[in-house]
């Protein structure tokens with residue numbers, strides 16, 4: 001048995017100074033300091049002066065994922081180790097259905113890729129069609145513990161766009177099968193038209209990525225999903241919400257009673273499109289693009305109020321070399337995506353908690369409890385409570401440091417938050433009772449991570 005002694009335990013309800021006992025893979029007890037029977041304890045971890053939180057859950061990232069002529073930089077061992085350094089104990093990756101092919105077969109391949117995971121994992125399917133094979137596979141997918149899957153309203157050029165009929169079919173299947181449909185919302189027609197116009201005008205610079213994917217394209221796509229949900233209500237999760245107007249639209253739909261959920265990502269809470277005009281502008285291209293300060297401010301208010309329920313990383317970076325080689329000076333050719341699997345907590349804490357935009361309890365809600373609930377892992381994960389998995393994050397709020405790529409463990413020499421002043425640091429991370437990070441060092445084993453069986457009831 002292990003005893004975490006004297007830390008401030010953080011739950012969505014607040015902070016309590018307490019002792020916490022781990023037995024095997026589970027939390028056995030939590031109680032006031034000195035109040036728990038510790039006779040069977042064989043290891044004491046001094047947690048005084050630290051925040052003890054549930055291990056974080058990142059429900060949106062792309063490991064080893066082919067995209068626009070290259071592959072994202074993180075595979076399972078590198079990605080899950082970097083995630084653990086950032087306080088994460090469970091990730092949800094994506095498994096893309098081959099065009100006209102079987103998603104289940106692709107998931108079997110992901111099981112192989114995930115053999116070297118340091119922390120627990122699952123995948124959401126990416127659906128490219130809503131045809132008979134997909135519909136036949138969806139219930140099997142849900143009963144196999146993969147109840148979330150995603151479709152796109154853009155990327156027509158790579159065969160990903162889901163049309164209205166497909167979306168309605170997926171909504172029907174979602175309501176029948178107890179699933180949740182994730183949707184990437186950007187209107188493809190607007191984007192394609194604007195890209196053509198910018199290229200014709202000789203505008204190739206990174207900022208034109210943002211100009212060709214305006215907030216209005218996101219808003220129109222979300223509105224369309226909402227209209228389709230009015231036709232067929234089913235749980236929907238809008239991924240990477242980036243704009244103030246989108247938040248307002250989602251709030252309105254929810255007040256009507258529609259089962260709509262959403263996330264934003266670390267980068268939309270911290271960066272603006274001005275980065276695209278800086279010296280490394282091209283490396284900041286992501287979709288949807290970074291927006292304006294008013295959007296950043298609105299998103300913070302929305303995470304604080306609960307309108308935006310989750311903050312994910314959408315880690316999807318490719319190597320800077322591939323970014324420049326494939327982009328070749330054209331914004332529309334750049335494989336979009338940022339690497340942020342490790343930096344989410346540092347930014348949420350420093351920009352959110354330390355700047356009093358959110359409290360610690362809210363941070364835990366956004367990065368652990370809500371992802372666990374929405375993605376079907378609660379209360380096994382996402383909370384520190386007797387009987388839950390001993391996925392534990394110990395955060396020391398004292399250190400102050402400056403983030404650079406070389407201080408991180410991500411498989412890239414580009415860090416979108418390079419030079420940011422960070423408050424606090426992950427001291428230790430435990431996954432199902434075993435340390436993955438101990439006193440800032442990786443001590444876990446590749447292969448220790450297990451697949452989490454997920455079941456949702458929304």
Ligand code: URP
Pocket residue numbers: 062184285286287288314316336337338
């Ligand atoms: O720019 C991004 N987000 N790239 C990854 C693919 C996606 O749309 O999530």
Ligand code: ZN
Pocket residue numbers: 184239240287288
């Ligand atoms: Zn997306």
Ligand code: ZN
Pocket residue numbers: 060061062314316
């Ligand atoms: Zn994504």
